[in-house]
Amino acid sequence: MIYLDHSATTPTDPRVVQAMLPYFTEVYGNASSSHRFGRAAENAIEDARETIAAILKCQPKEIIFTSGGSESDNLAVRGAAWAARSRGDHLITTPIEHGAISKTVEQLTRLQGFERTVLPVDRDGSVHVEDFIAACRPETTVASVMYANNEVGTIQPIPQLAEAARERGILFHTDAVQAAGQLPLDVNALGVDLLSISGHKFYGPKGVGALYVRDGVDLLPAQTGGSHERGLRAGTYNTPLIVGLATALKLAYDELETRTAHYQTLRDRLIVGVLNSIPNAHLTGHAENRLASHASFVFEDINNRALLDLLSAKGIAASAASACNTGSVEPSGVLLAMGYAPELASASLRLTVGVQTTLEDIDYTVESLTGIIAKLSNQQSACLAG
Protein backbone atom coordinates (compact mmCIF):
# COMPACT_ATOMS: atom_id res chain seq x y z
CA MET A 1 0.00 0.00 0.00
CA ILE A 2 1.08 3.54 -0.72
CA TYR A 3 -0.16 6.00 1.86
CA LEU A 4 -0.84 9.44 0.39
CA ASP A 5 -3.24 10.75 3.00
CA HIS A 6 -0.92 12.48 5.47
CA SER A 7 -3.30 15.44 5.82
CA ALA A 8 -5.78 13.01 7.38
CA THR A 9 -3.26 11.59 9.81
CA THR A 10 0.37 10.47 10.05
CA PRO A 11 1.92 7.37 11.62
CA THR A 12 3.43 7.97 15.05
CA ASP A 13 7.22 8.35 14.81
CA PRO A 14 8.87 5.38 16.64
CA ARG A 15 11.06 7.90 18.52
CA VAL A 16 7.88 9.51 19.80
CA VAL A 17 6.51 6.15 20.90
CA GLN A 18 9.79 5.45 22.77
CA ALA A 19 9.57 8.80 24.54
CA MET A 20 5.99 8.08 25.61
CA LEU A 21 6.41 4.52 26.89
CA PRO A 22 7.78 5.19 30.41
CA TYR A 23 4.79 7.41 31.15
CA PHE A 24 2.34 4.53 30.81
CA THR A 25 4.00 2.12 33.20
CA GLU A 26 6.72 3.80 35.28
CA VAL A 27 5.86 7.48 35.66
CA TYR A 28 2.12 6.91 36.02
CA GLY A 29 1.30 9.36 38.80
CA ASN A 30 -1.52 11.87 38.58
CA ALA A 31 0.23 15.14 37.81
CA SER A 32 -2.09 16.90 40.25
CA SER A 33 -1.00 14.69 43.21
CA SER A 34 1.49 16.23 45.61
CA HIS A 35 3.51 13.06 46.25
CA ARG A 36 6.58 11.96 44.34
CA PHE A 37 4.64 9.99 41.70
CA GLY A 38 2.60 13.08 40.94
CA ARG A 39 5.64 15.37 40.86
CA ALA A 40 7.42 13.15 38.33
CA ALA A 41 4.42 13.31 35.97
CA GLU A 42 4.04 17.04 36.55
CA ASN A 43 7.72 17.59 35.68
CA ALA A 44 7.30 15.72 32.40
CA ILE A 45 4.23 17.82 31.54
CA GLU A 46 5.97 21.08 32.37
CA ASP A 47 8.98 20.03 30.26
CA ALA A 48 6.61 19.31 27.38
CA ARG A 49 4.96 22.69 27.84
CA GLU A 50 8.37 24.41 27.72
CA THR A 51 9.35 22.49 24.60
CA ILE A 52 6.20 23.58 22.79
CA ALA A 53 6.45 27.16 24.09
CA ALA A 54 10.01 27.41 22.73
CA ILE A 55 8.73 26.52 19.24
CA LEU A 56 5.77 28.91 19.43
CA LYS A 57 8.04 31.54 21.05
CA CYS A 58 5.56 32.11 23.85
CA GLN A 59 5.43 31.63 27.62
CA PRO A 60 4.87 28.07 28.83
CA LYS A 61 1.76 29.12 30.75
CA GLU A 62 0.19 30.22 27.46
CA ILE A 63 0.02 26.56 26.29
CA ILE A 64 -3.13 24.60 27.17
CA PHE A 65 -3.14 20.85 26.54
CA THR A 66 -6.28 19.42 24.94
CA SER A 67 -7.49 16.20 23.31
CA GLY A 68 -6.62 17.44 19.80
CA GLY A 69 -7.33 19.96 17.08
CA SER A 70 -11.10 19.75 17.37
CA GLU A 71 -11.10 20.50 21.08
CA SER A 72 -8.55 23.31 20.70
CA ASP A 73 -10.69 24.91 17.97
CA ASN A 74 -13.86 24.55 20.06
CA LEU A 75 -12.26 25.97 23.19
CA ALA A 76 -10.74 28.90 21.29
CA VAL A 77 -13.79 30.07 19.41
CA ARG A 78 -16.59 29.17 21.81
CA GLY A 79 -14.52 30.13 24.86
CA ALA A 80 -13.50 33.52 23.46
CA ALA A 81 -16.96 34.29 22.05
CA TRP A 82 -18.63 33.50 25.39
CA ALA A 83 -16.08 35.39 27.47
CA ALA A 84 -16.35 38.51 25.28
CA ARG A 85 -20.13 38.40 25.03
CA SER A 86 -20.64 41.61 27.03
CA ARG A 87 -18.51 43.47 24.46
CA GLY A 88 -20.23 42.15 21.34
CA ASP A 89 -21.69 39.19 19.52
CA HIS A 90 -20.26 39.27 16.00
CA LEU A 91 -17.83 36.60 14.77
CA ILE A 92 -15.83 36.41 11.56
CA THR A 93 -14.78 33.20 9.86
CA THR A 94 -14.26 31.70 6.39
CA PRO A 95 -16.13 29.14 4.26
CA ILE A 96 -13.10 26.83 4.17
CA GLU A 97 -12.64 26.16 7.89
CA HIS A 98 -12.55 22.65 9.35
CA GLY A 99 -15.86 21.54 10.87
CA ALA A 100 -14.41 22.08 14.36
CA ILE A 101 -14.58 25.82 13.61
CA SER A 102 -17.45 26.11 11.14
CA LYS A 103 -19.86 23.98 13.16
CA THR A 104 -18.93 25.72 16.40
CA VAL A 105 -19.60 29.13 14.83
CA GLU A 106 -22.78 27.79 13.26
CA GLN A 107 -23.99 26.55 16.67
CA LEU A 108 -23.17 29.86 18.37
CA THR A 109 -25.17 31.59 15.63
CA ARG A 110 -28.12 29.24 15.56
CA LEU A 111 -28.59 28.59 19.26
CA GLN A 112 -26.97 31.41 21.14
CA GLY A 113 -27.79 34.56 19.24
CA PHE A 114 -24.35 35.33 17.85
CA GLU A 115 -23.97 36.84 14.40
CA ARG A 116 -21.34 35.83 11.90
CA THR A 117 -19.76 36.96 8.69
CA VAL A 118 -18.30 34.24 6.50
CA LEU A 119 -15.60 35.87 4.37
CA PRO A 120 -15.29 35.13 0.66
CA VAL A 121 -12.27 33.27 -0.72
CA ASP A 122 -10.87 33.55 -4.23
CA ARG A 123 -10.38 30.79 -6.82
CA ASP A 124 -7.09 29.81 -5.08
CA GLY A 125 -8.80 29.56 -1.70
CA SER A 126 -7.11 32.72 -0.35
CA VAL A 127 -8.77 35.16 2.04
CA HIS A 128 -8.14 38.84 1.26
CA VAL A 129 -7.31 41.37 3.95
CA GLU A 130 -9.63 44.01 2.37
CA ASP A 131 -12.56 41.62 2.73
CA PHE A 132 -11.59 40.96 6.33
CA ILE A 133 -11.42 44.67 7.13
CA ALA A 134 -14.77 45.27 5.43
CA ALA A 135 -16.36 42.59 7.63
CA CYS A 136 -15.13 44.06 10.94
CA ARG A 137 -17.78 45.82 13.04
CA PRO A 138 -17.63 47.58 16.40
CA GLU A 139 -19.32 44.55 17.96
CA THR A 140 -16.92 41.99 16.39
CA THR A 141 -15.13 40.09 19.16
CA VAL A 142 -13.53 37.00 17.60
CA ALA A 143 -12.18 36.08 14.16
CA SER A 144 -10.97 32.64 13.13
CA VAL A 145 -9.06 32.00 9.89
CA MET A 146 -7.13 28.77 9.35
CA TYR A 147 -3.37 28.95 8.69
CA ALA A 148 -3.34 26.32 5.92
CA ASN A 149 -6.30 24.52 4.43
CA ASN A 150 -6.69 20.75 4.76
CA GLU A 151 -8.47 20.22 1.43
CA VAL A 152 -6.53 22.43 -0.98
CA GLY A 153 -3.36 23.27 0.99
CA THR A 154 -3.63 27.05 0.54
CA ILE A 155 -1.74 29.13 3.14
CA GLN A 156 -3.51 32.26 4.38
CA PRO A 157 -1.91 35.68 5.04
CA ILE A 158 -2.22 35.27 8.82
CA PRO A 159 0.15 38.11 9.92
CA GLN A 160 -1.78 40.67 7.84
CA LEU A 161 -5.20 39.41 8.94
CA ALA A 162 -4.17 39.23 12.60
CA GLU A 163 -2.76 42.74 12.47
CA ALA A 164 -6.02 44.09 11.05
CA ALA A 165 -7.85 42.29 13.87
CA ARG A 166 -5.51 43.62 16.57
CA GLU A 167 -5.91 47.21 15.36
CA ARG A 168 -9.66 46.80 15.87
CA GLY A 169 -9.55 45.05 19.25
CA ILE A 170 -10.73 41.73 17.76
CA LEU A 171 -9.31 38.46 19.11
CA PHE A 172 -7.72 36.42 16.34
CA HIS A 173 -7.63 32.63 16.30
CA THR A 174 -5.91 30.45 13.73
CA ASP A 175 -6.39 26.72 13.20
CA ALA A 176 -2.76 25.74 12.59
CA VAL A 177 -3.45 22.00 12.62
CA GLN A 178 -2.29 21.47 9.01
CA ALA A 179 0.46 24.09 9.25
CA ALA A 180 2.12 22.73 12.41
CA GLY A 181 5.27 20.82 11.50
CA GLN A 182 5.61 22.62 8.14
CA LEU A 183 5.27 26.39 8.70
CA PRO A 184 6.68 28.75 11.34
CA LEU A 185 4.55 28.87 14.49
CA ASP A 186 6.04 32.00 16.10
CA VAL A 187 2.86 33.46 17.63
CA ASN A 188 4.27 36.99 17.82
CA ALA A 189 5.40 37.02 14.19
CA LEU A 190 1.96 35.68 13.28
CA GLY A 191 0.32 38.17 15.67
CA VAL A 192 -2.37 35.70 16.77
CA ASP A 193 -4.11 35.49 20.16
CA LEU A 194 -5.14 31.85 19.88
CA LEU A 195 -3.63 28.99 17.84
CA SER A 196 -4.60 25.30 17.61
CA ILE A 197 -2.35 22.31 16.91
CA SER A 198 -2.91 18.53 16.90
CA GLY A 199 -0.30 15.81 17.52
CA HIS A 200 -1.40 13.24 14.94
CA LYS A 201 -0.90 15.59 11.97
CA PHE A 202 2.88 15.78 12.60
CA TYR A 203 3.87 12.20 13.53
CA GLY A 204 2.66 12.47 17.11
CA PRO A 205 -0.07 10.43 18.78
CA LYS A 206 -3.79 10.84 18.12
CA GLY A 207 -6.03 12.34 20.80
CA VAL A 208 -3.75 15.12 21.99
CA GLY A 209 -3.29 18.73 20.96
CA ALA A 210 -2.65 22.16 22.35
CA LEU A 211 -4.15 25.61 22.27
CA TYR A 212 -1.96 28.69 22.56
CA VAL A 213 -3.82 31.34 24.57
CA ARG A 214 -2.11 34.73 24.66
CA ASP A 215 -1.56 36.00 28.20
CA GLY A 216 -4.52 38.18 29.18
CA VAL A 217 -7.00 36.63 26.71
CA ASP A 218 -10.14 35.56 28.52
CA LEU A 219 -11.80 32.24 27.69
CA LEU A 220 -14.87 30.68 29.25
CA PRO A 221 -14.23 26.91 29.38
CA ALA A 222 -16.82 24.55 27.95
CA GLN A 223 -15.46 21.69 30.05
CA THR A 224 -15.63 22.43 33.76
CA GLY A 225 -14.31 20.39 36.68
CA GLY A 226 -10.82 20.42 38.19
CA SER A 227 -8.62 23.48 37.98
CA HIS A 228 -6.19 21.99 35.43
CA GLU A 229 -4.74 24.28 32.76
CA ARG A 230 -5.55 27.52 34.57
CA GLY A 231 -9.16 26.35 34.90
CA LEU A 232 -9.55 26.28 31.12
CA ARG A 233 -9.54 22.54 30.59
CA ALA A 234 -10.61 20.20 33.37
CA GLY A 235 -9.45 16.59 33.31
CA THR A 236 -6.57 14.45 34.59
CA TYR A 237 -3.45 15.05 32.52
CA ASN A 238 -2.70 12.45 29.87
CA THR A 239 1.02 12.44 30.56
CA PRO A 240 2.17 10.00 27.82
CA LEU A 241 0.25 11.77 25.07
CA ILE A 242 1.44 15.19 26.19
CA VAL A 243 5.06 13.95 26.18
CA GLY A 244 4.42 12.48 22.71
CA LEU A 245 2.96 15.75 21.43
CA ALA A 246 5.98 17.78 22.53
CA THR A 247 8.48 15.19 21.27
CA ALA A 248 6.82 15.06 17.85
CA LEU A 249 6.65 18.84 17.53
CA LYS A 250 10.31 19.21 18.50
CA LEU A 251 11.37 16.55 15.96
CA ALA A 252 9.28 18.24 13.26
CA TYR A 253 11.02 21.59 13.78
CA ASP A 254 14.50 20.08 14.33
CA GLU A 255 14.08 18.30 10.98
CA LEU A 256 12.00 20.98 9.29
CA GLU A 257 14.36 21.72 6.40
CA THR A 258 15.00 18.14 5.34
CA ARG A 259 11.36 17.17 5.73
CA THR A 260 9.95 20.09 3.76
CA ALA A 261 12.57 19.70 1.02
CA HIS A 262 11.60 16.03 0.72
CA TYR A 263 7.87 16.83 0.66
CA GLN A 264 8.31 19.55 -1.89
CA THR A 265 10.33 17.40 -4.29
CA LEU A 266 7.68 14.68 -4.19
CA ARG A 267 4.73 17.05 -4.33
CA ASP A 268 6.13 18.91 -7.33
CA ARG A 269 6.85 15.66 -9.18
CA LEU A 270 3.29 14.57 -8.43
CA ILE A 271 1.71 17.83 -9.60
CA VAL A 272 3.79 18.05 -12.77
CA GLY A 273 3.22 14.35 -13.50
CA VAL A 274 -0.55 14.56 -13.09
CA LEU A 275 -1.00 17.81 -15.00
CA ASN A 276 1.24 16.64 -17.86
CA SER A 277 -0.28 13.21 -18.33
CA ILE A 278 -3.95 13.82 -17.51
CA PRO A 279 -5.55 16.40 -19.82
CA ASN A 280 -8.75 16.86 -17.80
CA ALA A 281 -6.92 17.42 -14.46
CA HIS A 282 -6.73 20.80 -12.72
CA LEU A 283 -4.72 21.70 -9.64
CA THR A 284 -6.87 23.17 -6.84
CA GLY A 285 -5.60 25.63 -4.25
CA HIS A 286 -2.79 28.13 -4.64
CA ALA A 287 -0.03 27.04 -7.05
CA GLU A 288 2.89 28.29 -4.89
CA ASN A 289 1.41 29.43 -1.61
CA ARG A 290 0.51 25.93 -0.44
CA LEU A 291 1.68 23.28 2.02
CA ALA A 292 4.84 21.48 0.88
CA SER A 293 3.18 18.09 1.36
CA HIS A 294 -0.06 18.87 -0.39
CA ALA A 295 -1.36 18.20 -3.91
CA SER A 296 -5.05 18.46 -4.77
CA PHE A 297 -6.90 18.16 -8.05
CA VAL A 298 -10.27 18.12 -9.72
CA PHE A 299 -11.00 16.08 -12.84
CA GLU A 300 -13.54 17.01 -15.48
CA ASP A 301 -16.27 14.41 -16.09
CA ILE A 302 -15.12 11.95 -13.46
CA ASN A 303 -17.08 10.01 -10.85
CA ASN A 304 -15.19 10.56 -7.64
CA ARG A 305 -16.42 7.44 -5.84
CA ALA A 306 -15.21 5.20 -8.66
CA LEU A 307 -11.88 7.05 -8.73
CA LEU A 308 -11.12 6.43 -5.04
CA ASP A 309 -12.19 2.79 -5.33
CA LEU A 310 -9.94 2.19 -8.35
CA LEU A 311 -7.00 3.94 -6.66
CA SER A 312 -7.56 1.81 -3.59
CA ALA A 313 -7.59 -1.32 -5.79
CA LYS A 314 -4.14 -0.21 -7.03
CA GLY A 315 -2.97 -0.01 -3.42
CA ILE A 316 -3.04 3.77 -3.18
CA ALA A 317 -4.66 5.38 -0.15
CA ALA A 318 -5.88 8.86 -1.06
CA SER A 319 -8.75 11.01 -0.12
CA ALA A 320 -11.51 12.97 -1.80
CA ALA A 321 -11.65 16.52 -0.63
CA SER A 322 -15.37 15.93 -0.28
CA ALA A 323 -17.60 13.84 1.92
CA CYS A 324 -18.73 10.72 0.10
CA ASN A 325 -21.93 8.90 0.85
CA THR A 326 -22.54 5.51 -0.68
CA GLY A 327 -23.15 6.02 -4.35
CA SER A 328 -23.38 9.79 -4.32
CA VAL A 329 -20.66 12.32 -3.77
CA GLU A 330 -21.47 15.65 -2.15
CA PRO A 331 -19.61 18.53 -3.73
CA SER A 332 -16.87 19.92 -1.51
CA GLY A 333 -18.01 23.07 0.31
CA VAL A 334 -14.46 24.39 0.14
CA LEU A 335 -14.32 24.04 -3.67
CA LEU A 336 -17.81 25.53 -4.05
CA ALA A 337 -16.71 28.53 -1.96
CA MET A 338 -13.69 28.85 -4.28
CA GLY A 339 -16.07 29.16 -7.23
CA TYR A 340 -15.92 25.65 -8.70
CA ALA A 341 -19.06 24.32 -10.36
CA PRO A 342 -20.76 21.48 -8.40
CA GLU A 343 -19.71 18.83 -11.00
CA LEU A 344 -16.03 19.72 -10.56
CA ALA A 345 -16.39 20.22 -6.80
CA SER A 346 -17.64 16.60 -6.66
CA ALA A 347 -14.63 15.18 -8.52
CA SER A 348 -11.74 16.10 -6.28
CA LEU A 349 -8.69 14.18 -5.13
CA ARG A 350 -6.21 15.02 -2.38
CA LEU A 351 -2.77 13.40 -2.32
CA THR A 352 -0.56 14.32 0.61
CA VAL A 353 3.00 13.02 0.94
CA GLY A 354 4.99 12.22 4.07
CA VAL A 355 8.44 11.39 5.38
CA GLN A 356 8.21 7.77 4.21
CA THR A 357 6.92 8.53 0.71
CA THR A 358 9.39 7.72 -2.10
CA LEU A 359 9.90 8.89 -5.69
CA GLU A 360 8.85 5.40 -6.81
CA ASP A 361 5.58 5.81 -4.91
CA ILE A 362 4.94 9.05 -6.77
CA ASP A 363 5.77 7.62 -10.19
CA TYR A 364 3.57 4.59 -9.58
CA THR A 365 0.74 6.87 -8.43
CA VAL A 366 0.95 9.14 -11.48
CA GLU A 367 1.00 6.11 -13.78
CA SER A 368 -1.94 4.44 -12.02
CA LEU A 369 -3.96 7.63 -11.86
CA THR A 370 -3.41 8.31 -15.55
CA GLY A 371 -4.76 4.87 -16.45
CA ILE A 372 -7.72 5.14 -14.08
CA ILE A 373 -8.77 8.59 -15.32
CA ALA A 374 -8.49 7.48 -18.97
CA LYS A 375 -10.69 4.47 -18.21
CA LEU A 376 -13.27 6.51 -16.30
CA SER A 377 -13.32 9.21 -19.00
CA ASN A 378 -14.08 6.59 -21.65
CA GLN A 379 -16.88 5.14 -19.54
CA GLN A 380 -18.26 8.61 -18.99
CA SER A 381 -18.30 9.46 -22.71
CA ALA A 382 -19.84 6.06 -23.50
CA CYS A 383 -22.57 6.88 -20.96
CA LEU A 384 -23.19 10.29 -22.44
CA ALA A 385 -23.23 8.85 -25.97
CA GLY A 386 -25.55 6.01 -24.96
Ligand SMILES: *Cc1c(COP(=O)(O)O)cnc(C)c1O
Ligand atom coordinates in the same frame (compact mmCIF):
# COMPACT_ATOMS: atom_id res chain seq x y z
C1 LIG B 1 -7.37 17.32 11.45
C2 LIG B 1 -7.81 18.72 11.58
C3 LIG B 1 -8.52 19.18 12.71
C4 LIG B 1 -8.98 18.24 13.80
O1 LIG B 1 -7.93 17.78 14.59
P1 LIG B 1 -8.17 16.46 15.49
O2 LIG B 1 -6.95 16.38 16.33
O3 LIG B 1 -8.29 15.33 14.54
O4 LIG B 1 -9.40 16.70 16.28
C5 LIG B 1 -8.82 20.51 12.80
N1 LIG B 1 -8.48 21.37 11.83
C6 LIG B 1 -7.81 20.98 10.73
C7 LIG B 1 -7.42 21.98 9.71
C8 LIG B 1 -7.45 19.64 10.57
O5 LIG B 1 -6.81 19.26 9.47
